[in-house]
Amino acid sequence: MERRSEVVYKSVCENADGKLLSKKEDEPQRRNRTFLYLSAVIANLFMFSISTLSSWSSSAIEKLTANSSDINPLGEPITAVQESWIASLLPLGAVVGPLLSGKLCDTLGRKKTLLIMAVPNIISLLTICYARSITIFYICRFINGLITGMAFAITPVYLSEISEVNNRGAISTLQGIFMNAGVLFSFLLGPLCSLKLLTFLCALPAILFIILFGIFIPETPVFLVSVHKEDKAKEALKKLRMTKNVNDEFKGILSSFQASNQKEQGALEVFKDVGSRKALIIIIGLMFTCQCSGVNPVVSYLDTIFKESGSTLPLYFLTNAVGVIQIVGNCISVALIEKLGRKILILTSTVGVLMTEITLAVYFYLKHVQQYNMDGMSWLPVTSTITFIFFISLGLSQLPFTVMGEIFPHSTKAFGSALGCCSGSVFAFAVTFLFRVFMNLYGLAFCFSLTSCFVFCGMLFIYFVLPETKGKSESEIQRMLIK
Incomplete structure (x- = not known):
């Protein structure tokens, strides 16, 4: 017989074996996450x-x-x-x-x-x-x-x-x-x-x-545990969860830290540890795919792209429409990420970006290289650019940071995240600088053809290399990486 009044809660913590712990039966109500x-x-x-x-x-x-x-x-x-x-x-x-x-x-x-x-x-x-x-x-x-x-x-x-x-x-x-x-x-x-x-x-x-x-x-309970301030860590956890019953989750944090702390500490550990090294490769691959899609120069040179398209719509309207579309894409991502997972959203985002960039490359090739009259199609690059912004906001522009926060073990998380962000900034600076140079020398058709090739390579990388981290504890993620 179905018990409709019962609420089942799955805890976030794990035991020493890396298995998720269930919430105590004497606390049937969902936690207040306000x-x-x-x-x-x-x-x-x-x-x-x-x-x-x-x-x-x-x-x-x-x-x-x-x-x-x-x-x-x-x-x-x-x-x-x-x-x-x-x-x-x-x-x-x-x-x-x-x-x-x-x-x-x-x-x-x-x-x-x-x-x-x-x-x-x-x-x-x-x-x-x-x-x-x-x-x-x-x-x-x-x-x-x-x-x-x-x-x-x-x-x-x-x-x-x-x-x-x-x-x-x-x-x-x-x-x-x-x-x-x-x-x-x-x-x-x-x-x-x-x-x-x-x-x-x-x-x-x-x-x-x-x-x-x-x-x-408060400070994060994980950091407080790492500096042996267990009492403060427990208080921070109680504050964040709005409940005093955090014993199971706190034990999970302790066991996770103890397992991570058995590894050698230091910046070089991110290169020595197999799981951390693979995590870094994954993050650099995601950053490469995102930044080499040309998202930064596309946003920076929106006025040039829209002018080249021949669109008569006001630039102020188009620019702000792009900003709104970015937020819409992010909101949809928030709503779907725990249902579909990180990998599916990032892969869907990447495929959408690839399709829109191919469309832009073909349009500007026909207009500028083949000298076709594209006046009747001026809506196409505008629509494609806005669609590009939507798809990249759906996953590829932000979910790499979500994965980055999950995929490194505690012992290398800070330095691994720093290296990942540094690689993203290097790619962003290089692509933003070179996009303008190539646009002046070879035109937008060449630029979007090049970024399409980068995104295609990134799509293959995501499909074959990126693991799904949805609903997995740190221990489970690390076991996946070292297989």
């Missing part, structure tokens, strides 16, 4: 703030090239070379940032490192508000890039370590929503605000983050 999700939202306020800086340069460069001193705080228009530096110093700093985060993350903790990072980020933004020298802009943009790279390495670790197995994917994917919301924030307000006001508004979420995250949100 504070857990609130913690994830507040942690992502910082990601929102640094993501505004990606699209900040679009509006900033427009204002810095103006002749009017009322618009341009520098008093005279900047040159094309100075434009390039302002745009590229952020990703250049992001190459170095992750390398600084690993040791800090393991020494100071995830929470303290994130809070410390927010301070120079805010200072650099407030400095830009009153800057009258292009050199100051350069220095501040590079600092922002350093912080961005560090945040990309540490935030996924924090989110993964506070979450449960059955909601780890959804919580980690929230990062993508906040990042794309930050990009849209600057796109929407940039044309409407002065440079000073826009920059100040970009700093506000980081200020709010320091206040809320610093006062109300």
Whole structure:
């Protein structure tokens, strides 16, 4: 006879053998996860703030090239070379940032490192508000890039370590929503605000983050256990789960840490340990596929792509439509990730990106190389570009960070994540720089043909190499990797 009133709960923790533990029968009600999700939202306020800086340069460069001193705080228009530096110093700093985060993350903790990072980020933004020298802009943009790279390495670790197995994917994917919301924030307000006001508004979420995250949100129980603060770890776990009954989960964290702690510690362990080494290869492969799809240059050069398409739709409308589509794709990803899993979503995303890029390559080949009259098809590249943005937001742009937070063991998670983010930043910088060069030399048809080849290789890599981590504990994931 069916018992309709019974609620079955599957715990997130594991025993010493790596098996998931079931919730105690004397606690039939589902746990209240309000504070857990609130913690994830507040942690992502910082990601929102640094993501505004990606699209900040679009509006900033427009204002810095103006002749009017009322618009341009520098008093005279900047040159094309100075434009390039302002745009590229952020990703250049992001190459170095992750390398600084690993040791800090393991020494100071995830929470303290994130809070410390927010301070120079805010200072650099407030400095830009009153800057009258292009050199100051350069220095501040590079600092922002350093912080961005560090945040990309540490935030996924924090989110993964506070979450449960059955909601780890959804919580980690929230990062993508906040990042794309930050990009849209600057796109929407940039044309409407002065440079000073826009920059100040970009700093506000980081200020709010320091206040809320610093006062109300705990350190991860996993880190506290790693520094032998078991009592504080248990209190943090009780706060995150909003229940006092966390004994089983806490034992699971202890046993997982003890198993991981038996391995040699240190940065080089990520290369020596078989599971960590394979995890690093997987993350680098995912970062390669994402960045070599050309997502950054496509977003950066949206105006050029839309103009080349012959579309008559307003650029402001198209740009903001892209921002909205990014958020829609991320929201769908959050809704589906615990149902379909990481691999299926990433693979679906990659196939969609490949199809849209092939379409763009064929269109621009027919228009520019074969000189066909494509006036009646001007809607095709616009639709394909927006579809490209949707598919890459569905998985390929954000889920690599979710996988990164899950796939490394505790002993190598900080440094492994740092190396993964560093590789992504290197790919992003190289592709963004070369895309513009190739676009000028060979045209958009060549650019999209090249990125299509990269994505095809990435699709094969994902299909044959990427394991599914949905619902699996750290021990189970590591056993998969060393097979």
